[in-house]
Amino acid sequence: MAYVKKGYASKPLEWVTNEKGCHLVTSHRKDKQGYIKITRSVHNVRQHWQLHRYVYTQKHGEIPKGLVIMHSCDEPSCINLDHLSMGTVAENVADRDRKGRRRNGSNKEKKHM
Numbered sequence: 276m277a278y279v280k281k282g283y284a285s286k287p288l289e290w291v292t293n294e295k296g297c298h299l300v301t302s303h304r305k306d307k308q309g310y311i312k313i314t315r316s317v318h319n320v321r322q323h324w325q326l327h328r329y330v331y332t333q334k335h336g337e338i339p340k341g342l343v344i345m346h347s348c349d350e351p352s353c354i355n356l357d358h359l360s361m362g363t364v365a366e367n368v369a370d371r372d373r374k375g376r377r378r379n380g381s382n383k384e385k386k387h388m
């Protein structure tokens with residue numbers, strides 16, 4: 276993942292690897308959904324990206340409009356490309372339902388009662 280290291284964000288990207296092989300970013304703040312947000316300047320225009328989407332585009336090119344990058348591991352802060360795949364919003368929802376968000380019993384995620 277050498278390409279991750281250079282110039283993604285203003286500060287160096289750091290992550291920890293968990294037992295599932297996830298690269299969970301620890302150096303940047305998460306948003307409400309648990310995604311890592313970065314800001315980049317492109318032609319002097321500041322752009323806000325979700326880091327996993329940005330990582331994906333660095334490897335695979337641009338994400339077509341309307342498509343989302345899904346985590347097979349259900350860890351929003353994971354940037355392991357092996358865990359990322361492109362899909363539609365509908366697929367993403369179906370995937371989530373199929374797997375069941377609660378199965379892993381992660382206590383990092385907020386429980387919705």
Ligand SMILES: [Zn+2]
Binds near residue numbers: 296297350355
């Ligand atoms: Zn992962």
